[in-house]
Amino acid sequence: MANSQNSNDLENNVNNIEKSSLIKAIVVSIFDTEGPTPKYYYPEDLDENSRLLIAMKTISLLMGEATYQDGNAIEGVNYFGILPFPDIKLNGLTYFFLIYDPEARGQAKAATITILVDEENISFFYENIKYLRVIIDKSASQIQTAKDSNEMKNILNSLRMQLINFIKDLKHPFSQTRQIKILFAGLDRSGKSSFVLGIKKKYSEIIKVLPTKGVSREISELFGAQLIRWELGGQKSYRDQYLKESEVYLYNVDLLFFLIDVQDLKRREEGLKYFKKLIESLENIDDYPPIVLCLHKTDPDIKNDKQIRENIEFLIMRIQEFTQNYYIKIFETSIFDHWSLVSAFSYGISRLSPNREIFRKQLEWFANKTDSEFILLLNEKAIILSNFSRDDVSGKVFEISAPHFQTLYKTFKEFKILKKDFLVSSGISQTKKILFKKLNVEKYNLYLLLFISSEDYIKKIDENLKEFISRIEVLIDTYI
Ligand SMILES: Nc1nc2c(ncn2[C@@H]2O[C@H](COP(=O)(O)OP(=O)(O)OP(=O)(O)O)[C@@H](O)[C@H]2O)c(=O)[nH]1
Ligand SMILES: [Mg+2]
Incomplete structure (x- = not known):
């Protein structure tokens, strides 16, 4: 009896140790005059390269175009995303928000809070995102009004304690596969x-x-x-x-x-x-x-x-x-x-998809680069993964017709009529075209539908496609 009690205790202890060390790092990054900078972080000896990598990737992916930074509209700008960091074998749950700053361009600075766990523990984020959102959101509001770096450090500490307490209360922090x-x-x-x-x-x-x-x-x-x-x-x-x-x-x-x-x-x-x-x-x-x-x-x-x-x-x-x-x-x-x-x-x-907001951000980024009014991303089975649209009506029309373009594309390909990896329709208006294009992103075939108004659209797409794919690439494995 005593024996089994002991082994139970041991098991509990092991479990508790595992639970409390689930959070590998926390990084608060701010886009200041030096660009994306990891300002506050846990643990204090987190190496500089990792810190920088986290700051750069979270801010640049989530920020997209800097143009929407606007101190008067801070409230509406916030996104969550689950991002992989394969170089340091960690996965991050990132929250993107703005901090009001009268000195900064657009009167606001972009900021992210990133919580990191080991790669194999990623389901912890997916399964608990509902609750994690609330905890992180609260810390972000505190950061928005923090006066000095001491206060910032306290906020970070308290965030870590809240996360640890949250994990301790969970019976099973997560399962192996999502x-x-x-x-x-x-x-x-x-x-x-x-x-x-x-x-x-x-x-x-x-x-x-x-x-x-x-x-x-x-x-x-x-x-x-x-x-x-x-x-x-x-x-x-x-x-x-x-x-x-x-x-x-x-x-x-x-x-x-x-x-x-x-x-x-x-x-x-x-x-x-x-x-x-x-x-x-x-x-x-x-x-x-x-x-x-x-x-x-x-x-x-x-x-x-x-x-x-x-x-x-x-x-x-x-x-x-x-x-x-x-x-x-x-x-x-x-x-x-x-x-x-x-x-x-x-x-x-x-x-x-916990990443739906940042997916949309990437489409918005590509839309801005290519003068597109509408962009939609499909997978091989015509499931619409994400879309971005400047007006609701055309958005609806393209949503309905996107899978049909995929059928057309595949049919043309099958009969070898299509030499390139895209279809273009003209005649929508003087300058506007519909373009349907296949992309290879990692091991997946994805498809893009664009409503594009630029004259030199081919050039614009060519110039930006590589970067667009690399942005999508880091997100696709954590899509869902
Ligand atoms: N006209 C029409 N008939 C449909 C449609 N979808 C299903 N049906 C018919 O509705 C009947 C019932 O379909 P099921 O798919 O078996 O319905 P269910 O909801 O699975 O029924 P249970 O398994 O008993 O709960 C079948 O005769 C189908 O052919 C539809 O979109 N239009
Ligand atoms: Mg049935």
Whole structure:
């Protein structure tokens, strides 16, 4: 007995030591007259090269163009990102913000706080980002008003203590691989299984699909993360079970897709009721995942029928009543419109990327360099990883059409009609062109869609592409 007690203690001790040494370094960097400078850091003997590397990379990646530095608009400028530092075998969670300074250009100085852990511990960031954000955000506000370097040092110290305490309270700080739990829910026959098969283009199976018995689980991979898809069979007895044992089924959900059949007026109250109960169960366990609501079976041929439009309007109105606490986005989807499925799905996935803001920053950087109004980045499966747009309308149009360009591109390539690795369309207007281009970024094939207005666009792209790719390269492995 005494023996096992001892070995337990030992285990706990080891565990505690591991936990407290999880944070390898913290660096506060500021863009001052000497450029990106690591101003305050822990540990004090952190070597100079590492410090500098961290300051340079975090500030330059997150800052993009210096033009938006503006002391009057400090509030809105803040981004999180998970960045790899392979040279020093560490990974960082970086928060970018501005510090008001009447002397500085634009009356503000760019700054970052970076928390570093060993490379293999990166899931710690992904799994705890919700909480880490709050802790770091608070320290950043303190830094914004700090008066002298003593105060800065205190802030840094207190940040470190808060992180250590946070880690100590965690039962399991993180798992080895990043796992993402995605739920598909909705009434029976709402089309969940068909939706999932449609994304995978398994059309021959859609026509044979049978009601799902209980939960069907499947694992796939995206940029090194495991996507675990839970399809919750929608028959009444199963639904009752999910709601009764919501801690089990809804535990740790990262993303929820809910489907409602817009053609089935008879069951819409039943569908809404189920949705509401699921939301309440999530609230009960304090879980607030992003939600993608699919108004499904909005088939292309009946999309504009009066009855369908009225039903959609009604559903949207009703849903607002009980989803205020959630980040919810609504899509009209149909298995007869493949891209409607893909855009709903990729939107959900992009919500999971802790790097979505800095991805967008890189697209904005490239857009500025190339006079583009709109840029969108796709992966091989036409999932939209990120986009940047100067106006909402064209943004929407390109989002819808991007996957079609990819099909065109691949078709031309397949028949060897395309000699270069891009497609250009003219005739949009005198000067504006649409350009679709393949990129090789690390081991991935990615695709760029640009709405570009420059005369010498080829030159502009050539001049900046290399740097753009190198910016994306460091981010892609930590996309999700
Ligand atoms: N018209 C139309 N029919 C669809 C669409 N999606 C699915 N269906 C049909 O709806 C029926 C039910 O589809 P499923 O995918 O089995 O529905 P489910 O939500 O998985 O049902 P359970 O597994 O019982 O929960 C099938 O006959 C599908 O062919 C769609 O977009 N439009
Ligand atoms: Mg099913």
